[in-house]
Amino acid sequence: MTTANPSGNTMRALLVRETGWPNGMQVTEVPRPQAQALDADSVLVRVRAAGLNFADTLSIGGSYQEKQALPFVPGAELCGQVVAVGAGVQGLTAGERVMGQVGAGAYAEWAVMHQHRLARVPTAMPDDEAAGFYIPYGTALCALRERGRLAPGETLLVLGAAGAVGLAAVQVGKALGARVIGVSRSESKRGAVMQAGADAFVAWSAGDLKRALQQADVGAGVDVVLDMVGGDATAAAMRCLQFEGRLVVVGFTSGQAPTLRANHILVKNIDIVGCYWGPYQQLRPAQTRQSFQTLFDWYRQGRLNPAIADTVPLEGVAHALEQLACGAYAGKVVATLPIPSGVTE
Known part of the structure; x- marks a missing residue:
């Protein structure tokens, strides 16, 4: 396992304690995933930005096809920096930026991702675009x-x-x-x-x-x-x-x-x-990788231009999801999670 020496036991996250929509979820301190507990095929990342999706409102409301056990941290899409990789992960090292999808947990400072559900972020792509690109x-x-x-x-x-x-x-x-x-x-x-x-x-x-x-x-x-x-x-x-x-x-x-x-x-x-x-990401990982190679080529050619409708802090996610569910936005809404000043990770 490769690691960038993460420390600390808790993190800030948006926590859902009971299902229902709209939801009174709030940002709070929760246990932070630890590098030493990673599965062989998993990657620990420091989240830089998280994309808001309509499916998040269904998950929070309890009506999505993939149910989450309470309490849980919602959010399915993110861009982050690799901190540690599991023993079975090939070709990724600490410090690289990745984008990808998680079952839940994107609205937090740290997240665990499966190696088949992520992709390296193109060098020229900023974090907010990367957080809203994958899904x-x-x-x-x-x-x-x-x-x-x-x-x-x-x-x-x-x-x-x-x-x-x-x-x-x-x-x-x-x-x-x-x-x-x-x-x-x-x-x-x-x-x-x-x-x-x-x-x-x-x-x-x-x-x-x-x-x-x-x-x-x-x-x-x-x-x-x-x-x-x-x-x-x-x-x-x-x-x-x-x-x-x-x-x-x-x-x-x-x-x-x-x-x-x-x-x-x-x-x-x-x-x-x-x-x-x-399901394609894990059932057909080679096809998924090839698809993102195509998408990244189109991005570099200027044929894909992600539209960021708004950026919000972690504390603004709940309200922004309500607005998203009402059709208020044209384009992607992204939550940004900057490292606080003076904090070393």
Whole structure:
């Protein structure tokens, strides 16, 4: 095991004592993970920044598919500096910056990560961008390339385009050579979606989405729908698919899983696939590493530009998550965790 000589037994963290949303969670002192207790495949990092995700609100509320035992520190995405590595970890040393996903625990000064769920941070990428890169862009590439089979020249419709995954999908879709239409409930999100590189934007929240696309003069038929919203929006978007179109379901920010009519699926020979990206990282680690090599190449080429909507301190995470759940942001919100002045680690 390689270590940078960490010391201390406690750390500041956002602690959930009981499930429910919204939640009265607070920042408090909790036991800090220790280097000597690392599993062989794990890495201990000093967290520099943590990305806020809609899934965090579900986890805190107790409705997420991966349940956490109480009490727990929420947060699934972070950027940090390696402090110690387990005996089975290859190619990582203390002092390197990494980004990645954890089951929980990102909203804390220290965290333990599995070696298959992290990637080295490109030198030119700042901590706040790195903290919000791994989940949105990893999800977007897996959903569009592996699950949606998006091909150059096809048309992609991104439902929920102003969120972090949505904006990432706009950029990834363009990098894959597609024409991209971004859809969001609010006209106020147009600037963010178009700045991400969308070819067109449609503000829509209910009714006939196909007609709304026609009225916006962007056409009515698309090849792939990437759906983060769920509920009635999914069925409306599915009706926009052309023959042999693909509907890729990523999440349900509306709070409702969709109900779809099988006859619509049959008549157009539509493929409906899900993309829950989390398991890919450990079930297909080589594919995950290759995907991030592609994403980092696109980042260095300037084709991916993470949008940071806001940065907050650890104490501001609870309020920012409430705002995120209400759709207040366009882009990623990141919590920063600087080392206090005078503290040596």
